[in-house]
Amino acid sequence: MPQTMGPLCVVGSINVDVTASVERLPAPGETVLGGSLRRDAGGKGANQAAAAARLGARVRMVGAVGDDTDGRAMVQNLREVGVDAGGIWLGEHPTGTALITVDDAGENSIVVCAGANADVTIDGVVFAPEEAVLAQLEIPRETVAALAAAVPGFLAVNAAPAQTLPDALVSRADLVIVNETEYAALPELAAARRVAVTFGSAGAALFERGVEVARAAAPRVQAVSSVGAGDAFCAAITLALHAGWDAETALRAACAVGADAVTHLGAQPPLRELAAYV
Template identity: 75%
Template sequence: MAAHSIPPLVVVGSINVDLTASVARLPGPGETVLGGTLSRQPGGKGANQAVAAARLGASVRMVGAVGDDADGRWMLENLADTGVGVGDVWLGDAATGTALITVDESGENQIAVCQGANADVGLDGVSFTTDEAVLVQLEIPLATVEMLAQTVPGFLAVNAAPATSLPHVLVERVDLFIVNETEYELLPELRDARLVAVTYGAAGAALVERGEEVARVPAPKVRAISSVGAGDAFCAALTLALCARWSYEEALRAACAVGADAVTHIGAQPPLRALASYLG
């Protein structure tokens, strides 16, 4: 592994309250499943990735929006308590975003998101330095993501979730896209991207450079409790590892190990350890 330090990271994205029902099995269309337990935790793909990156050892600041309400204040406090800078998180007119999550006994989940203040995330007054990596997702306005492509001077990573048609200029600018296998199939424009990470759940992940697979690693075998936080933890880990100039295989291996660790915990913001330790 190359001896490069982990760069500072800016995460631009969503901040939600997660309402999670844990049930024996996921309900089918029109079906009611009884016997669940309910939890209320911090979430949102942006906040999850910011917290994961901070717990992996990076210096992190968050750009986003919450409502001027009790949930918003709770989300800001949670981010700050994990070491994430919140100076660029502002109070929107809409309520704090909320995700409704159902998780079954095998860790599979269904998620519905009410965007709330996340629909108003912009970049007014926000600037970036050349040494900062930037990680963004698609739970905020696409116009804001496109603006990042014009304003970020350094490394730009996009977790293209949920899958949304991407303009050519964005595909050409982004240094790293991260998607799961379903999203990759839904976004054929990514075949021309400079680097794409595709996750395959328990089967691991691959890196594709300009349409050609350049690395693939399996995922560690673990007993899954919840997969809610795995993808976001993977995104944070891979972005940090690649920006620290780890090899493709090392970066993928560490990110898969982080994702596997995440599924052994309940909630979208699992406890994690220093990134380098996942290569041990």
């Protein structure tokens, strides 16, 4: 049976998601009418922290929001889902915002305005040896790179949006998580210790030093929105591998979590305990 999950610290972005749902995504230069609009909690960091808490982990978050109504609402949202928000501070810029368009098939396009996420640092943050740390690239790359020396325990990096990663970070990370497009754009990951690559509805694979060691299919579901799927997968695979689950079990569970996520609207879908997905 899978082992108990350890604590997790998410270092990452916090956004307000402004989502337009339309029949189809517009082509360049095209205007599409008839959409509905909604505002939700988002940001890859906050999404992953919320997912991890809903999967049953003890989670804290390090990040920044603006000194504004959106920022206070985003912090309160994280607290309500069980995330320790003591490491979130008020930045000098407004709360980050993501502009999202989702079509009837669940496909999406996203533009992110960083705002206060550009203020995130790990100055003064102490990481416990027993906690996993999960970061993404919607905060300054220098902050993520600094984790290589600052984290004594398990370090996972979701290399999204794709950016060239410092060699020291690639060699230090216990896990790097990317989708197939990001994997192709980051050849340095061939040397990484362990890389989880997602393929959308085709599932995911796990590579060690460029060699595939496990692959799992994604359960077939009726997709509503794919916005929260990747972040839910990141939380699940990080928690599972940090807990010592074997590669195939961890990957299968993470794919099931991602599939569950696409059946819900919004970037922070309701989820069950991680063990329920095995």
